[in-house]
Amino acid sequence: MGKCLIIGCGGVASVAIHKCVQNSEVFDEIMIASRTKSKCDALKDKLEGTSSTKISTAQVNADNTDELIALINEFRPDVVLNLALPYQDLTIMDACLATKTHYVDTANYEPEDTAKFEYKWQWEYRDRFKEAGITALLGSGFDPGVTGVFSAYALKHEFDEINYIDILDCNAGDHGYPFATNFNPEINIREVSANGSYWEDGHWVETKPMEIKRVYNFPEIGKRDMYLLHHEEIESLALNIPGIKRIRFFMTFGESYLTHLRCLENVGMTSIEPIEFEGKKIVPLQFLKAVLPDPASLGPRTVGKTNIGCIFRGKKDGKDKTYYLYNVCDHQECYREVGSQAVSYTTGVPAMIGAMMIMTGKWNKPGVYNIEEFDPDPFMEALNKWGLPWQESRDPEPVD
Numbered sequence: 001m002g003k004c005l006i007i008g009c010g011g012v013a014s015v016a017i018h019k020c021v022q023n024s025e026v027f028d029e030i031m032i033a034s035r036t037k038s039k040c041d042a043l044k045d046k047l048e049g050t051s052s053t054k055i056s057t058a059q060v061n062a063d064n065t066d067e068l069i070a071l072i073n074e075f076r077p078d079v080v081l082n083l084a085l086p087y088q089d090l091t092i093m094d095a096c097l098a099t100k101t102h103y104v105d106t107a108n109y110e111p112e113d114t115a116k117f118e119y120k121w122q123w124e125y126r127d128r129f130k131e132a133g134i135t136a137l138l139g140s141g142f143d144p145g146v147t148g149v150f151s152a153y154a155l156k157h158e159f160d161e162i163n164y165i166d167i168l169d170c171n172a173g174d175h176g177y178p179f180a181t182n183f184n185p186e187i188n189i190r191e192v193s194a195n196g197s198y199w200e201d202g203h204w205v206e207t208k209p210m211e212i213k214r215v216y217n218f219p220e221i222g223k224r225d226m227y228l229l230h231h232e233e234i235e236s237l238a239l240n241i242p243g244i245k246r247i248r249f250f251m252t253f254g255e256s257y258l259t260h261l262r263c264l265e266n267v268g269m270t271s272i273e274p275i276e277f278e279g280k281k282i283v284p285l286q287f288l289k290a291v292l293p294d295p296a297s298l299g300p301r302t303v304g305k306t307n308i309g310c311i312f313r314g315k316k317d318g319k320d321k322t323y324y325l326y327n328v329c330d331h332q333e334c335y336r337e338v339g340s341q342a343v344s345y346t347t348g349v350p351a352m353i354g355a356m357m358i359m360t361g362k363w364n365k366p367g368v369y370n371i372e373e374f375d376p377d378p379f380m381e382a383l384n385k386w387g388l389p390w391q392e393s394r395d396p397e398p399v400d
């Protein structure tokens, strides 16, 4: 059916590429382009010939719009799937505009010098994408991503009005180390030590890091401690779900993880201020990253499941209603299928599906849109087919 250019070849991209190759009816041809070409070539060697999808590779610096334009003009993809880092979102969107090519990503733009997740920079491209007749689909991972699709689906089929959304992200995976991070330790530690926030009655409410804790009994996992964090999809859902009064995001963390983190913070190991050590300047957090296990090495040893989903409360036919949509994913099953654990899997599958929605024309709306602004039905169907089946509960335990 079409051609897709995938930018980046890390944890999430690897899963998305496996899934594109499995889905060769839609993905006739893919190009994998990233900073380190050898990683793209290694994946091509592993996957080429396993289906009819043709695979090519290229080296690209995605911070450089001209390089991206040249690559897009050479390959002529129907869609660019951006799975590099959030810092590259705008240069890739510029290249898509210049070449009139559709755009999909999984995380909103973040300037490198300020850790501030906001959609305003990408939303500024709306008119230009509309005039060019191309679609930008923002946030097609799990959270953001599937959580927005779940919200659109609940609004379409289950509610007249949704008033409360609690997004619950539980990773009950055990890698056997006392302390390690599932993805880039620098980004992980920065996210966890930042202030939390939630949306209530039309404005943000800020909290101290880990200030709000709840215990939740997750289906297929059991009781886990979870903490309120800021998360980017709250910003768009607050605008796109009419009648919304409150949206919160909770993520689970184990006791051992938090104790280690507190200790590392207390002794200054998580600082990003350079210090002088034996005549050299070093950044403590970067040194810490160097001594921690490489997140990619956790795949084969992680056991257990993830459960990510949304609990909705609102009204249907004048009555109060509660409804829970979630997915459970098993780390070892993901590893057996694509060689990655569930954290990358739950992001890479929806990334492939987002590109598929655009390539098949099921989602075609010139402009810049968040995922909940599209018809959720074909995406929900694809989740069941491509490895992330969803489950529902009409009588879930509420979060107080």
Ligand code: NDP
Binding pocket: 007, 008, 009, 010, 011, 012, 013, 033, 034, 035, 036, 039, 060, 061, 062, 063, 083, 084, 085, 086, 088, 106, 107, 139, 140, 141, 142, 143, 144, 145, 183, 184, 346, 347
């Ligand atoms: P990784 O660090 O594993 O991979 C990033 C890839 O991008 C690497 O291959 C890296 O190249 C490449 N890259 C970085 N900078 C450039 C550049 N300037 N030019 C070209 N390539 C570049 O990250 P993940 O796979 O874990 O994450 C990918 C994206 O997914 C991120 O934006 C992340 O925020 C998002 N994400 C979204 C989630 C969701 O649910 N919505 C959940 C998890 C992640 P190299 O190999 O040389 O380092």
